[in-house]
Amino acid sequence: MKRDISPVAPECLHLTRKDMVNTRRNALLERNRQLGRIEAALARMEGGQFGICAQCNGSIPRGMLEADPAMVRCPDCLRIC
Numbered sequence: 001m002k003r004d005i006s007p008v009a010p011e012c013l014h015l016t017r018k019d020m021v022n023t024r025r026n027a028l029l030e031r032n033r034q035l036g037r038i039e040a041a042l043a044r045m046e047g048g049q050f051g052i053c054a055q056c057n058g059s060i061p062r063g064m065l066e067a068d069p070a071m072v073r074c075p076d077c078l079r080i081c
């Protein structure tokens with residue numbers, strides 16, 4: 001069975017084609033942003049800096065890294081920002 005993936009918004013959403021394009025563009029931008037964060041986290045791992053706050057050089061708690069491995073700041077520095 002072929003799945004319809006055409007870029008046509010359901011009429012009940014009252015979206016224009018421009019809305020759909022903007023939504024897709026924003027989704028791509030977000031995906032690229034996340035990819036950049038992940039690549040930066042991998043680079044920090046390779047450089048031995050993973051888990052170290054980029055701002056104060058303190059430790060980032062394990063729980064925060066488990067929730068978001070791309071985290072670059074400790075809780076104290078996140079509060080300041």
Ligand SMILES: [Zn+2]
Pocket residue numbers: 053054055056057058073074075076077078
């Ligand atoms: Zn910090």
